[in-house]
Amino acid sequence: MSPRTPVARIAATSRYLPERVLTNADLEDMVDTSDAWIRERTGIRERRIADDDTGAAAMGAQAACGALQKAGLSARDVDLLIVSTATPDRLLPTTSCAIQAMIGASRCFAYDLQAACTGFLYALTMAEGQIASGRAENVLIVSTEKMSTIVDWDDRATCILFGDGAGAAVVQPSTNGEGILSSYHSSDGSLAELITRPAGGAALALTPERLRRREHMLQMSGPAVFKAAVKAMAGASAKAMQAAGLEADDIDLLVPHQANARIIEATARYARVPMDRVFVNLHRYGNISSATIPVGLDEAVEQGRIGPGSHILMAAFGAGLTWGAMAMRW
Numbered sequence: 001m002s003p004r005t006p007v008a009r010i011a012a013t014s015r016y017l018p019e020r021v022l023t024n025a026d027l028e029d030m031v032d033t034s035d036a037w038i039r040e041r042t043g044i045r046e047r048r049i050a051d052d053d054t055g056a057a058a059m060g061a062q063a064a065c066g067a068l069q070k071a072g073l074s075a076r077d078v079d080l081l082i083v084s085t086a087t088p089d090r091l092l093p094t095t096s097c098a099i100q101a102m103i104g105a106s107r108c109f110a111y112d113l114q115a116a117c118t119g120f121l122y123a124l125t126m127a128e129g130q131i132a133s134g135r136a137e138n139v140l141i142v143s144t145e146k147m148s149t150i151v152d153w154d155d156r157a158t159c160i161l162f163g164d165g166a167g168a169a170v171v172q173p174s175t176n177g178e179g180i181l182s183s184y185h186s187s188d189g190s191l192a193e194l195i196t197r198p199a200g201g202a203a204l205a206l207t208p209e210r211l212r213r214r215e216h217m218l219q220m221s222g223p224a225v226f227k228a229a230v231k232a233m234a235g236a237s238a239k240a241m242q243a244a245g246l247e248a249d250d251i252d253l254l255v256p257h258q259a260n261a262r263i264i265e266a267t268a269r270y271a272r273v274p275m276d277r278v279f280v281n282l283h284r285y286g287n288i289s290s291a292t293i294p295v296g297l298d299e300a301v302e303q304g305r306i307g308p309g310s311h312i313l314m315a316a317f318g319a320g321l322t323w324g325a326m327a328m329r330w
């Protein structure tokens, strides 16, 4: 982890959010909760929910096409397609291969990357490595999540938090010193039980009994995750800033993973970045897992909060546990 000349930059971003809005008031009719509790404890007001027949690949393909168009590329220009998702459409084959076929990216190799909510940052580092090695020039990252399919809609402690959506980014070689300045990633598998879907994989195959006990749904220890998230995102942010040779005053925009407004505020406080330089859209979308950062980048660019030369810091945290932060000159 040392200051480096950027080799890879984000050339374009895009996003797809389903039209259907699920408000806190709607949730009041579904579980024992209240709009006031959700807003006060999380900052979330509403989230988007995809139709039954719209899967992770379909949402991801929409975001992918938007990013390619903005980058002036056709799908056949893509050398590598990395899809981060915790909600693959099916376990085999990958969601990336489904998106590859949907958009016609026939020349690329495609794979899924599973790092839960940290997936976009892990994917960005993989893209940077492939560009640095000369194996790829046009890397398409798609982060797509249909969280509504893995959330237990009877569990008020989790169902209020998540939403569906997708973000995409085209990553290309740096040309004028813009791009990734530093990255810091980590994971700790000993804390896997804090956020997990225990059943449905090779270890605990689905049985009627496990389905009845909803062991295939997301389970989470909220307060423990909260503390771990703040510690991890604050620590990673400090390391990424230090490695990039940036001080808090140099950061034009912090684009954090959007899980909880209080986690975002604590991360910003530790990083000493004031909230007017922190991007927040959590109130509109909830936690879209690995899609939060690319969706946030895309909205921030659209709103003029990120432009050429901007120094941005991204930080994320998720199941695994996984976490990381990256500094970038836009």
Ligand SMILES: CC(C)(COP(=O)(O)OP(=O)(O)OC[C@H]1O[C@@H](n2cnc3c(N)ncnc32)[C@H](O)[C@@H]1OP(=O)(O)O)[C@@H](O)C(=O)NCCC(=O)NCCS
Binding pocket: 032, 033, 034, 037, 038, 041, 042, 117, 156, 157, 158, 160, 220, 221, 222, 223, 224, 225, 226, 229, 259, 260, 287, 317, 318, 319
């Ligand atoms: C989940 C989370 C919002 C809960 O907030 P919290 O302040 O920690 O609340 P607690 O879990 O301590 O619960 C406090 C009380 O509120 C209740 N509660 C939980 N969910 C509720 C809801 N949706 N509506 C109303 N009350 C709720 C609890 O049952 C508990 O009641 P009790 O005191 O009578 O036992 C918070 O812990 C969190 O955001 N954690 C991180 C989760 C996360 O980001 N996960 C994804 C990581 S990528």
